Amino acid sequence: MALVRGLAALGILLLAVVLQVAVFGYVAVDGVVPDLALLVVVAAALSRGPQFAAVLGFAGGLLLDVAPPADHVAGRWALAFVVVGYLAGRVRQDARSSTLAAVATVAACAFVGTSVYALTGLVLDDGALPAGEMLRVVGISVLWDVLVTPLVLPVLLLAFRRLRPPQLVY
Amino acid sequence: MAPKDPGKRPSRSVMVLLVLACLTVLTLDARGGTGSPLEPLRTAVGNIVGPVESGTAVAVRPFRKLAGYFGSNDRLHHQVATLSAENSRLRNQVETEPLDRNRLAELDGLTRVSRHTGYSLVAARVVAVGPSQSFSRTVTIDAGTSSGIRPDLTVLNNDGLVGRVVRATSTTATVLLIVDQDSVVGGRLGSNMELGFLHGRGASGQADQLDLDLMDSSVTPSRGDVVVTWGSEHGSPYVAGIPIGKVVSVWSTPREMAKHAVIAPFVDFTSLDVVGVVVPNGTRGDRELITAGGQ
Secondary structure, eight states: OHHHHHHHHHHHHHHHHHHHHHTGGGGOBTTBOOOHHHHHHHHHHHHHOHHHHHHHHHHHHHHHHHSTTOOSOTTHHHHHHHHHHHHHHHTHHHHTTOHHHHHHHHHHHHHHHHHHHHHHHHHHTSSOOOHHHHHHHHHHHHHHHHHHHHHHHHHHHHHHHHHSOGGGOO | OOOOOTTTSOOHHHHHHHHHHHHHHHHHHHTOSTTOTTHHHHHHHHHHHHHHHHHHHHHHGGGHHHHHHTOOHHHHHHHHHHHHHHHHHHHHHHHHOHHHHHHHHHHHHHHHHHHHTTEEEEEEEEEEEOOGGGTSOEEEESOOGGGTOOSSOEEEOSSSEEEEEEEEOSSOEEEEETTSTTOEEEEEETTTOOEEEEEEOOOOSSSOOEEEEESSTTOOOOTTOEEEEOOOGGGOSOOTTOEEEEEEEEEOOTTOSOOEEEEEESSOGGGOOEEEEEEETTOOSSSOEEOGGGO
């Protein structure tokens, strides 16, 4: 059963990554698209906690790192999503208290995730833009993520609730 | 005892393990190049995800027009204004400047040269666009090694140079656009044949632009000069004579002698669709080759 659940979670991630590069490119603002994979990780963190989310974040980040249009050093998104999964999982009790708190969590996670990714780029000298340009991209991506959160997050939370192992329901 | 809430406190060892795993992957791949240990993984994932992306792109293509409806009235007004300005400018050019005709003849000649070098095109469509969050400018096309595409081939469309193939799986290939900041293209000024290097800016905010550094620091490029590719040995990664863009502004700093030119590419990188990959003549693949003269 655990294998099936893992595969289902991976399927959701794959769907998010494919939608991100193949569909949302048409509505991109300055090329920035909603970070669906990040939303999946946040949803996993809110429903299942930091450890599960961090593991899922690693898998999702690595997928984003090596799936076709990507050409940066692999592991950058993986690290960013592990951090996001951990952080979102740690604040899950507060984040689940209200819709506004959930949206704020997504915004914070989007900011932290994209920033970690940008910073590793600076450290590795891999695709580093001027700081102002990076901040602008980070800003747009946070706005995008906040915009799509009301549409996507409830569905993802429901999906992860279904995927939760029965003995852990409380 | 009630089961402990696993969400409350993650096991420290798992977190350390994950971060270490990330760092390991980063270190393994940082050396980069084709020798990266991550390359087989990229190919494997590309082989699975690539066809999924192609399928999704085909499925949503009919809805693509929908995105256009969201264009605001303001933007359309702006478009009408720019187009009519461009129209009058073009009419002006046609009527008054035979110089441009000469330039065009030169450019024509250059493209004919590339036609005579014996290359053919494989047509492909863009199926996925790398998000700007990744701070790199790449796209996936729906043709791969099964169509004779391999890394370091030139990609162009009917406007000009698009980029080069950086890696290919059996059904898809990743193209590094010339506006990516890792991209360097050898360019030649159409008016005086001077050579230089074009660097992408990577930024996606304003219109995509390239920086041209000329090798001869005494040459000042003029506005409107057309830049074409200079070409590499055996046409890899770039074949010669493909139009890239034209000079929109020239600047220099007191510190250095050389003039820097800003190039506006002919290709609109935000609306890429059908592209051609330049392959050697006689390439075998599952797609029809487009050859000069239509043989």
